[in-house]
Amino acid sequence: MWTDSTTVLAWIQSDSCRFKVFVGTRIAEIQELTDSQAWRYVETSENPADDLTRGKTLQDLIGENRWTQGPPFLWLPPDQWPTHPIAEGEDVAEELRRPTTCLMATVTTNHPLPDAQQFSSFSELVKATARHLHGAAADEEETPTAEKFKEAELSILRSAQRDSFPEEVRCLAAGKPVPSSSCLITLAPEYDVSLRLIRVGGRLRRCQELEPDVIHPVVLDPRHVVTKLLIRQVDSDLKHPGAERLFAELRRKSWILRGREAIRREQRSCPECQRWRAQPVNPKMADLPPARLRLYRPPFFSTGIDCFGPLQVKVSRRSEKCWGLLFKCLTTRAVHIEVLSSINTDSFLMALRRFISRRGKPAELLSDQGTNFRGGNRELQEAFRDMHPSLQAELAEHQIKFCFNPPGAPHFGGSWEREIRSIKTALTATMGSQVVSGEVLTTTLIEIEGILNSKPIGYVSSDVADPDPVTPNLLLMGRLDPSLPQAVYHDSYLVAATGGPIKYCPTASGCSSCATTCPHCKPAPSGRRTQPLFSWGLW
Structure with a gap:
């Protein structure tokens, strides 16, 4: 393919995304249908495509001419064909796209995460963070995927560690040991490069039977608001168990400094835990019966x-x-x-x-x-x-x-x-x-x-x-x-699941005339007593 426009040749040799919509769409179509290396330059005086646009008559086109036979340089070897000029057209910059989109994307990605103090549960914080990271804050009906929730949870943990252990994060990320005065010195902390998290060290990394989170749990500060929300979330999911049960569940994925103290402090402020554990009665324990001592039985x-x-x-x-x-x-x-x-x-x-x-x-x-x-x-x-x-x-x-x-x-x-x-x-x-x-x-x-x-x-x-x-x-x-x-x-x-809400009689007769036929108006069986589902007095 030959053209006498140096501007067009420069556009075809460039990326179509650099130009505006009108030029960029046509360049992309040309690049998709042809090979960009097959385009060559021809001078305007030797371009036969201009013959019909220069007022040629039918008499001029009869016989041998460059319109039917091609320009004379095509009969020469390729090394003697016209060469492409080095200078580009002056009007190329006029069709370039303004570089404003990259600046807007950079500003969007630098927004901070949602404030954890504005949420009452860890699940709400994770959901809001997932929508924030993926630009779905305006669309409340869109449900984030499992990968987005996992990414949001990791972002929250990274932010909590940067707030609680800034010096330790800087040292471990640079490959240096933590300071001797750090509160993490006894845990032999390690830096997870892939997730950018501080984890507990140890000597169990070659164990194939345990999960990686169990071997190297994530370190959390008990005074951070994210840690408090995490304790409340697990406490609510487990239906408000004791401190030992809650501590056993939390230590499988995260290691909270002074964990038992933090868990007891949060449970003392939990209304549900106070409700179900108010004034416990501890009877005196007797000797274990023989049935409790059959150790080698299934x-x-x-x-x-x-x-x-x-x-x-x-x-x-x-x-x-x-x-x-x-x-x-x-x-x-x-x-x-x-x-x-x-x-x-x-x-x-x-x-x-x-x-x-x-x-x-x-x-x-x-x-x-x-x-x-x-x-x-x-x-x-x-x-x-x-x-x-x-x-x-x-x-x-x-x-x-x-x-x-x-x-x-x-x-x-x-x-x-x-x-x-x-x-x-x-x-x-x-x-x-x-x-x-x-x-x-x-x-x-x-x-x-x-x-x-x-x-x-x-x-x-x-x-x-x-x-x-x-x-x-x-x-x-x-x-x-x-x-x-x-x-x-x-x-x-x-x-x-219970059959829907209570329905009333559609008639205006006060159920006197349809008590035997209307399914909404049949009287309850005699002797039946309505009472709450959970009656501690009956138990």
Whole structure:
């Protein structure tokens, strides 16, 4: 391709993004359809494309001429063709785009993160930071992705460390040790170059079985507002447990200086923690029974059982009662929760069969003097006596032994009575007085079971070199299982799950003429009493 315009040749050899829209769009199309190296320069006097624009007649075009045969220099070798002039056209700068966009982008990226003191929870801070970093602050309906939330959380942690440890960040980023007067000197801090975070050092970096965050947790200052929001968030997700449980959960990803002191300080100012832990009663501990000392037995070998309730569940347009049945392993401290439709022998036996199918058959069951438990024992003994003598002899050593506490002595079952209190606390903190469906109640109880099975069995050490504490889930599943609930049931979901809001009669007759046909006006069954879902007096 030949052209006599030096300006056009200069544009084709340049980037199209440097020019305005009119010129840049056409340059981009030319560069896409042709090779920029195939364009050459021809002088205006030798350009045959100008013949028709210079007033040529048809008589001039008859015969051999450069319009039909081409210019004479095309018959010469390529080294004798016209050469491209070095100087560019003077009007190239007029079509260049003004460099204002880069300056605006630079100003936008330098905005500081949202002020953490303006938020009441860590999740709200992370969500606002994610929208701020990706320019979605004006679009409230857009939901950030998981990668954006992770990037926002890392940005918050980096900002908190720069505020709390500015000298340590500068030294570690430059490859120098921290000053001897630093509060991080005992932690052997290391600088994560990829994430730009200060982490706890140690000698476990070659361990392949542990997560990187467990080996080298992120260091946080207990006085920083981000640390306080993080403690409150985990405390709320775990339904306000004790300081040891909260400390065990936090140390898996972050290391808070003087962590126990910071956690207790935040829980003392938490209204929910004050509400559920006001004036605790500490009974005198008795000697451990033999069932608590069977150390070399599988989980749920010696199991304590007890019922709690009643709980109100929504069935269609009415509310019914149900109860919970707790199985507590007296050795591993693990718990198992079942739901009973009624307090009778048949419901208890069906729950016992479900428990045995999932956890294995226990050797002994310890309970109070409940009539349902005594009825279950009686029916099992009668069925055992009716078996064939040979089968009876084979199953004699595998039968379940029932042990009942003395009447009026609940302190004999203090091990599982304390777990019932934890279940009631988590239920009240999760659903309050809302009446839910049976499916929602079962899901909530199973999530509470996971939370209780994630509690550390022993004392949680504050030494960074100590391993993670042992939990019942570790003994049951062989791994640490997250104890955070998978979902939070909002009021709108609970209303939908319970059948929707109350509907009134559409007629104007005051329900006198349609009480038998209108589904909104049928009277409640006689003898039914409405009461809150969680009534501590009934329990």
